Amino acid sequence: MTDEALFEVAGQPSAPAGARGSGSLADTDHRAAPLAVRMRPQSLDDLVGQRQLLAPGAPLRRLIEGDQPMSLLLWGPPGSGKTTIAAIVSRQTNRTFVEVSAVAAGVKEVRAVIDSARRDLGRGRETVLFVDEVHRFSKAQQDALLPGVENRWITLVAATTENPFFSVISPLLSRSLLLRLEPLSDEDIAGLIDRALADERGLAGAVTLAGPAREHLVRMAGGDARRALTYLEAGAGAAMANGAAEIDLETLETAVDRAAVRYDRDGDQHYDVASALIKSIRGSDVDAALHYLARMIEAGEDPRFIARRLVISASEDIGMADPTALGVAVAAHQAAQFVGLPEAAINLAHATIHLTLAPKSNAVVTAIGAALSDVRAGKIGPVPAHLRDAHYSGAKKLGHGASYRYAHDDPRGIVAQQYAPDEVAGRTYYTPTSRGAEQAAAQRLERIRRILAGEE
Numbered sequence: 001m002t003d004e005a006l007f008e009v010a011g012q013p014s015a016p017a018g019a020r021g022s023g024s025l026a027d028t029d030h031r032a033a034p035l036a037v038r039m040r041p042q043s044l045d046d047l048v049g050q051r052q053l054l055a056p057g058a059p060l061r062r063l064i065e066g067d068q069p070m071s072l073l074l075w076g077p078p079g080s081g082k083t084t085i086a087a088i089v090s091r092q093t094n095r096t097f098v099e100v101s102a103v104a105a106g107v108k109e110v111r112a113v114i115d116s117a118r119r120d121l122g123r124g125r126e127t128v129l130f131v132d133e134v135h136r137f138s139k140a141q142q143d144a145l146l147p148g149v150e151n152r153w154i155t156l157v158a159a160t161t162e163n164p165f166f167s168v169i170s171p172l173l174s175r176s177l178l179l180r181l182e183p184l185s186d187e188d189i190a191g192l193i194d195r196a197l198a199d200e201r202g203l204a205g206a207v208t209l210a211g212p213a214r215e216h217l218v219r220m221a222g223g224d225a226r227r228a229l230t231y232l233e234a235g236a237g238a239a240m241a242n243g244a245a246e247i248d249l250e251t252l253e254t255a256v257d258r259a260a261v262r263y264d265r266d267g268d269q270h271y272d273v274a275s276a277l278i279k280s281i282r283g284s285d286v287d288a289a290l291h292y293l294a295r296m297i298e299a300g301e302d303p304r305f306i307a308r309r310l311v312i313s314a315s316e317d318i319g320m321a322d323p324t325a326l327g328v329a330v331a332a333h334q335a336a337q338f339v340g341l342p343e344a345a346i347n348l349a350h351a352t353i354h355l356t357l358a359p360k361s362n363a364v365v366t367a368i369g370a371a372l373s374d375v376r377a378g379k380i381g382p383v384p385a386h387l388r389d390a391h392y393s394g395a396k397k398l399g400h401g402a403s404y405r406y407a408h409d410d411p412r413g414i415v416a417q418q419y420a421p422d423e424v425a426g427r428t429y430y431t432p433t434s435r436g437a438e439q440a441a442a443q444r445l446e447r448i449r450r451i452l453a454g455e456e
Contacts, residue, residue, distance in 0.1 A: 035233035036226045038201045039192070040087045047088070048192050048225060049184040050081055059177050063155070064089055071149050071156035073134070073173065075164050076181025077304075078340075079224025082159035086130040089157055095126040102136040107144045114148035127154050134158035135167035142169045149175045161337075183223030183302070190218050192225055193232055207236045212249040220256065220300030231256045273299075277352075278309055282317045286356040293345075293352050303344045307333035310351050318355060319364030321436035328354045359436025367430040374424055381421030416454040 041047045044054055044064060053060045063070045074082040089097065098113055117127035129148070131137070137145075148154040149172065156176060164173055184192075196202035197209060209217070213235065221228035235247040238255040277292035296306055307329070314329035332351035336344040386404040405415040418425060432442035450456045 036229035039196050040084050049188040071176040073176045073178045074159045079226040080181040086157050095128045097128050099130045102133040110144040118153040129154045131158040135160045135162040186218050189221045189228050208246045210248045213252045222302040281356045289356045303336040307336045316365045318358045319361045321361035321438040322358035325358050361433045361438050370429045379423040381423035414451045
């Protein structure tokens with residue numbers, strides 16, 4: 001049976017090419033459907049996580065329970081419930097439900113769906129259009145959605161894993177309500193697993209799950225409900241094939257082809273290994289750093305968590321000693337989101353090696369710490385008059401900008417004048433080291449400070 005056939009509903013007209021008709025996401029009851037599909041919640045009350053979206057009177061509840069027309073952009077990581085919310089909309093609203101594939105559909109198909117919805121609206125029937133991975137739509141395809149959204153010929157529910165402020169056109173973004181979904185917590189994932197083991201739509205008590213296997217499964221899920229249920233289904237299939245009534249750790253490892261890297265039950269090892277990775281980078285031991293990186297990856301850590309630690313380390317432990325380190329770490333973070341595991345392990349290793357071998361300096365973190373300390377101590381003072389904004393009417397009478405000296409008028413690009421408030425004038429925050437590129441920065445800084453002081 002093809003994927004398309006899974007979504008066909010008997011007796012209903014065919015949707016335009018690239019689209020799937022009413023009932024597609026709701027038609028999940030057959031036993032051949034994946035466990036993650038069969039276990040999709042039937043109502044908002046069954047939705048796991050996303051408590052911030054489920055309060056009484058929240059926009060999502062008004063859309064579904066009040067049957068109000070309102071276009072939504074659902075932004076969140078994989079497995080956080082975007083498609084599930086669309087499935088609930090398909091079940092609980094009295095509207096025609098149509099899906100459009102952001103990969104297969106073109107402008108022609110999008111317009112055909114909107115034209116059909118407009119005709120149905122004239123007959124008193126509203127349409128919900130679900131677009132998964134809307135960030136894959138071109139600008140022209142997104143433009144084609146605008147008339148339907150603006151005139152409310154359709155209620156758009158669009159899902160994306162990428163920042164919509166960069167991937168969705170502004171007119172569509174401004175006409176839709178943006179809902180941010182968070183990764184599911186470990187408690188959410190554990191509850192979902194327990195529900196799937198017992199529920200008649202799931203495994204219906206056919207197998208149990210050993211404690212260590214359950215803990216490992218929660219870690220591997222990394223906040224992704226779909227991944228958790230996919231791995232659980234694989235483990236259950238392996239256990240039943242062996243005639244076992246319980247999924248133990250070894251069976252689960254074999255089923256998902258991943259070794260369990262044992263963390264403490266209280267989670268201490270989670271933080272210990274992350275700490276060891278950063279301290280190995282700081283200590284310039286590339287082999288130890290790669291070891292801890294591998295342990296985190298194999299333990300099922302969210303690659304974005306690892307990448308965030310690398311981004312922090314790039315400024316905290318390296319800073320100006322290698323100004324390229326931050327760019328490499330940020331690029332690895334973006335790559336991890338864009339590529340995903342397992343390939344993202346290469347990007348993370350690339351950044352880890354670069355950071356570990358880079359010359360080290362904590363001058364950046366020391367500098368901002370000292371500056372923050374003075375500000376918190378109340379050493380703020382007024383901005384010197386010559387630095388204040390002089391572009392508005394009346395500023396000249398106040399003396400704003402009157403004695404300001406334009407740095408570009410000096411051949412050196414630096415002029416002697418006071419920039420800091422009197423309260424901290426002469427304070428030194430940044431003290432560069434003599435390591436890496438920071439050595440050249442130190443030499444330049446020494447001369448800059450002499451010029452600013454009028455000594456040159």
